[in-house]
Amino acid sequence: MTSLRYCSRCVLPSTRPGLSFDDHGNCNCATGKVKASIDWTARESAFRDLVAATSAKGASYDCVIPVSGGKDSTWQTIMCLEYGLKPLCVTWRTPARSPLGQANLDTLIGLGVDHIDFSINPVVERRFMLKTLERLGSPAIPMHLALFAIPLAVARRFGIPLVVWGENSAFEYGGDDALHGPRMTRNWLLKHGVTNGTTAEDWVDDDLTARDLEPYRWPTDVELEEGAVQAVFLGHFFEWDPVRSFEVAKGRGFRALEGKPKTGYYRFADVDDEFIITIHHWLKWYKFGFTRLWDNLSLEIRNGRLSREEAISIIADRGEERPDPEIDRFCSYTGITRDRFFQMIEKFRNPRIWNKDQAGRWTIGDFLITDWNWS
Incomplete structure (x- = not known):
């Protein structure tokens, strides 16, 4: 069994994908220092140049904005409108959309945009989601394939020259420097598209044909170039911070959850989906020994709003937070029992960090919190 190593500044463990540590024991917390050294005025000027060049193409729409109605896509839409772009907003419609998610999406559309709400065949989607959970331990692979594929395909087919995404996760959370x-690009998608490095083509089998999976197919870089489509991260041009983007979105009508967060630390995040994203983030517990809460708290530490000690106290108070209502919804949606669900995910428990003690409880050695309840 391998002991976890934790960042000396935030709370993230060495098991988190894309994480690296410097000689001082700090992980990608260094991103904060890098951001402080960036000339954001020059970056904003570069965005203005991009807007001018894009508008000069004279397309029916200047850009596609992938939107869910969440606070980040609301921020993206507000920024693009303020800089004079005419967007077509495109949504992969989750089969688990929440009432609050629908309300926030309606508010986003009400900012003054045309919008496509793209639904995938529910028979295919249900079958695909169960298959990815069983094979790779994630129900969210179809979601991530679709939410990247559909806006790119729409831009290509409608001759729209620009697709505007939010933050670059390779930069914000750790990843290949060449992708910052x-x-x-397609290489970025393979490494940071949250699909375990798979594409739609990898899932073609006797149950799912290539035609079934067409909505999940990412265009190649050549196809995008031939269609004169450029995909960029707004977070490269403007400093991204989840709290700041929430404040901007809230100022234009976006609503957060009341009461405690659905998952993690923020009441304004992951509010548009009833079960897929919650289970996806909780399964980090089995695979890596941390949850969405740890990610969010580490961002708060990096942005100077929490201390490491405060973050550890919050984690200790919350505990594992197994999302039983969401698990029940997933089981109902896919037609499986809870017993089968837990049988499926148990094989993804990381044997390098988990160990069963004499009482039959699964534990993690040298855990960040010494008095953790391993019930």
């Missing part, structure tokens, strides 16, 4: 720039 403004452009989204």
Whole structure:
């Protein structure tokens, strides 16, 4: 069994994908220092140049904005409108959309945009989601394939020259330095598209044909170039911070959850989906020994709003937070029992960090919190 190593500044463990540690024991917390050294005025000027060049193409729409109605896509839409772009907003419609998610999406559309709400065949989607959970331990692979594929395909087919995404996760959370720039490429998608490195083509089998999976197919870089489509991260041009983007979105009508967060630390995040994203983030517990809460708290530490000690106290108070209502919804949606669900995910428990003690409880050695309840 391997003991976890934790960042000395935030709370993230060495098991988190894309994380690296410097000689001082700090992980990608260094991103904060890098951001402080960036000339954001020059970056904003570069965005103005991009807007001018895009508008000069004279397309029916200047850009596609992938939106869910969440606070980040609301921020993206507000920024693009303020800089004079005419967007077509495109949504992969989750089969688990929440009432609050629908209300926030309606508010986003009400900012003054045309919008496509793209629904995938529910028979295919249900079958695909269960397959990815069983094979790779994630129900969210179809979601991530679709939410990247559909806006890119719409831009290509409608001749729209620009797709505007939010933050670049390779830069914000850790990843290949070569992927820290403004452009989204197929290589970026393979490494940071949250699909376990798979594409739609990898899931073609006797149950799912290539035609079934067409909505999940990412265009190649060549196809995008032939269609003169450029995909960029707005977070490259403007400093991204989840709290700041929430404040901007809230000022234009976006609503957060009342009461405690659905998952993690923020009441304004992951509010548009009833079960897929919650289970996806909780399964980090089995695979890596941390949850969405740890990610969010580490961002708060990096942005100077929490101390490491405060973050550890919050984690200790919350505990594992197994999302039983969401698990029940997933089981109902896919037609499986809870017993089968837990049988499926148990094989993804990381044997390098988990160990069963004499009482039959699964525990993690040298855990960040010494008096953790391993019930």
